Amino acid sequence: MTDSSRILISGAGLRCADVVRVARRSAWPKLAPDALTRAEQSYELAVELGAKGAVYGRTTGVGANRHIVVDPDGADLHGLRLLRSHAGGTGAPLPDDAVRAVMAVRLNQLAAAGSGVHPRLLRALEQALRVGALPLVHTRGAIGTGDLTALAEIALTLAGELPWESGGIDPVAISPGDALAFISSNAATLAEAVLAWHDLSRLLAASHVVTALTFCALGGSAEAYDERVHASRPHPGAVRCAAELRRLLTSGGDLPPGRRLQDPFGLRAFPQVQGPALEAAAHVEQVLEVDINAAAENPLIDTETRQAFHHGQFSTAPVALAFDYLRAALHHTAELSAARLSDLVEPDLSGLPPFLAEGPAGSSGVMILEYVAHDALGTLRHAASPVTLGTAVISRGLEDHASFSTHAVRSTVAATAAYRTVLACELLGAVRALRISGTELPDTPLRHAFALASAGLPHVAEDHPLSTEIQQAERLLDRLAVL
Incomplete structure (x- = not known):
């Protein structure tokens, strides 16, 4: 055993x-x-x-x-x-x-x-x-x-x-x-990179669940996720994302019809935007698994040829470039999350009161969530800037290149924290919209996801501070990821 x-x-x-x-x-x-x-x-x-x-x-x-x-x-x-x-x-x-x-x-x-x-x-x-x-x-x-x-x-x-x-x-x-x-x-950089990859991958998994909740709250059209649509342009990440949404939105048979002929991009183009992020995360995993199993020391003591080989295996350009691409892809995904939050608070799309307010006329509801989400999105945008455009010349000019992979990884940690906040704001909006509308969810893992979120997030109708609920939603995302 x-x-x-x-x-x-x-x-x-x-x-x-x-x-x-x-x-x-x-x-x-x-x-x-x-x-x-x-x-x-x-x-x-x-x-x-x-x-x-x-x-x-x-x-x-x-x-x-x-x-x-x-x-x-x-x-x-x-x-x-x-x-x-x-x-x-x-x-x-x-x-x-x-x-x-x-x-x-x-x-x-x-x-x-x-x-x-x-x-x-x-x-x-x-x-x-x-x-x-x-x-x-x-x-x-x-x-x-x-x-x-x-x-x-x-x-x-x-x-x-x-x-x-x-x-x-x-x-x-x-x-x-x-x-x-x-x-x-580069074991320290690789170690931080592995943890960053893991934490971000969990959030990308949670993104499917949160998007599906928003889809149900907005009465989205599932045509955009149809298998035939994605077979016609089979980018692996988009195919995988669309399959996840179909799994969450139907227990078998045809996908549900929507309220509109075409949805906003936040729903309709989600597989095309989320897909590159999924592919980038998979590529990062492949790069890291090469390096964590590598005998990359300089010099290489090779027992087969009984020689010492001097080389440049210390360069981590593959790691730096992979993480730069991952952060760029993540920024696109985060933009769609913020866009879906804006859709949730728009009565013409949700059929619900402005800002999902439940109090007296003029109540603000969850208006502030857009501010918080776009603040976090701004942080993510800065963190997404490529680090691989810089270099260093050190050791009396002998060492004249650097990948800055360490900084690429730490920028990814910052981007991941920011995306967690963006996605948590969308989750809060989606759960509130579903509570107000009473929409019946499909008998799929999405129903369990909503029950989990409802149990973890209080429903307070009148205007109130949302800080604690945002933090609670951030913590819930890891639990939603495994669904």
Whole structure:
């Protein structure tokens, strides 16, 4: 029987969902025995190659110091000096779940056996995750060419030179050559990226449910979601989105007719706009799953050819570009959510009082939701700006390109938070409209979604502050996503 609470770490086959489970403590990593064997072979080869000739970061300095040979008599301290000098991160600490994700990703990458680190570092990471020991990792210090500061902080904590933020394990020795081999990775950026992808994917799933609720409140025309329509232009994301809406809007047979010949774009063009976001999220997952299973350390210690290959695998341009595209696609999806909210408060479309007000004449109802949604949409618009248009020239001109993937990921986190607010405002409007109209929902998961939302959101007829309800709606979205 497979133990679902354990994620096997072998350097291959780790999924983004596995990293999320370790990060959020629903599973724990366990090293595959052969991973340690292969790591031992890689370590022994790295020592052998370093004794025969120059190996970057092992027998030399790093960056513009690449041609400076390290005194063999001081090699034991070279690694510690490198870690100490690179542990210069600053800014806010990474959240605990992100730190666990960093450790899980780095453990799996090291298990791919291309770094040449001593196997004791793999065992230390596994033990720290198992007992809940967390190092302090700062957020600022990466530009998409290696998370040197974050990983140096983790390495120095494992070595006992920095204090544990919580818990702890016995210090481990840093072997000569371990330093660069350990920090030559984008594991911190990838860890944050996996969590960002997961959280945004959940919101995109919730978008189908919220849109379907709005569709019912507005008496939408389901012709736009017909299978025949999307077979005629079969973009995968749009096909998937339309299928989700059909699943939510009918329990079988023909889709319900609508009140209008054609609906506003917020309903009619939803699959065409949501579809690219779904495709972008799927592409991000594919990119991340390549990198979290990659032996991308520079140099690569290759046991098959018994060589050290110096390369540029530290570049994370694929990650940065994928997230830039994802945020751009998300902005389009968020615009439609704000548009549907405007449709809900328009009597000509809803057949309900202006702003869904239920009080005396002149009551404002949910008027303020449009302001809140468009404020959040403005934040999302700024966060959607591409980061990949920037670059950096550092280390005395040797390192003359940067992807800024770290910033692409963090902009996505900001965009996701903003979209959560936009979608929550639409959810509030849709639930209120359905309550006022008494519309009967189809016998599909949508009926359960409405019951869930109704139970979690109070129905207060008279004008009142909506802040608490917006926050409640934001929290409900993750529950709606699984429907």
